[in-house]
Structure formats: structure tokens, C-alpha cells
Amino acid sequence: xxxxxxxxxxxxxxxxxxxxxxxxxxxxxxxxxxxxxxxxxxxxxxxxxxxxxxxxxxxxxxxxxxxxxxxxxxxxxxxxxxxxxxx
Numbered sequence: 001x002x003x004x005x006x007x008x009x010x011x012x013x014x015x016x017x018x019x020x021x022x023x024x025x026x027x028x029x030x031x032x033x034x035x036x037x038x039x040x041x042x043x044x045x046x047x048x049x050x051x052x053x054x055x056x057x058x059x060x061x062x063x064x065x066x067x068x069x070x071x072x073x074x075x076x077x078x079x080x081x082x083x084x085x086x087x
Contacts, residue, residue, distance in 0.1 A: 005035040014076050016040060023052075023061060030054035037081055038074075051084065058084070 009015055014037045019026055022044035030039060031054060038058045045064035051072075052059040058081065062070030075083035 001029075001033050002035075005033055009035050009079075013079055014038065014074070014081070019043075022046075023059070026059050026061075027052070027054045030057040030059060038072075040072075 005015060015035060016038045017029065017033075017036050018040050019029065020042045021029075023041060023046045024044070026039045026041040030036065034055065034057075036057045038060070041059060041061045042064075044061070046061045047063035047068060048059075048061050060070060060072055062068050073085040074081050
């Protein structure tokens with residue numbers, strides 16, 4: 001994964017990992033793979049009221065079974081998230 005992030009990062013404005021491994025594993029991913037900007041996760045059915053930040057990487061999850069809908073509005077400039085609004 002680190003090799004892919006290093007390869008893709010210069011070519012992207014924002015690098016998002018869409019995962020299905022649970023919030024604990026998402027946190028481990030954020031600690032071990034610098035260069036990601038955002039992790040949109042699932043599997044553990046965790047509902048975050050606001051995003052978590054691990055190693056300067058945002059992690060979001062919205063629960064399970066269509067019980068809630070997460071909306072993440074990001075403003076990105078020069079390859080960095082400079083503003084985030086969650087609803």
C-alpha cells in the first residue's frame with residue numbers, strides 16, 4: 001500500500017482509501033501509510049458523530065444497515081484538505 005500511495009500521490013489532489021476492515025484497522029492503516037488524506041471505512045458498524053483524525057488522516061464511518069447517511073463536504077487546495085464540513 002505504501003508503494004501505491006507514493007506512486008499515486010504526485011498525480012492526485014486527494015488520496016482516499018475506501019475500506020471495509022473496521023475502525024481499529026483503519027486507524028492502523030492511517031498510522032502505517034502516510035500520504036493518505038481520507039479513509040472512508042466500514043465493517044465495524046461504527047457511527048462517528050464527527051471524523052476521527054489519526055496521523056493527520058481523516059477517518060469517517062456512518063454506521064450500518066442504511067440507518068444513517070454521511071455527507072462530507074471538503075475544500076481541497078494544493079493537495080490538502082483545508083476545510084471540512086460534516087452533516
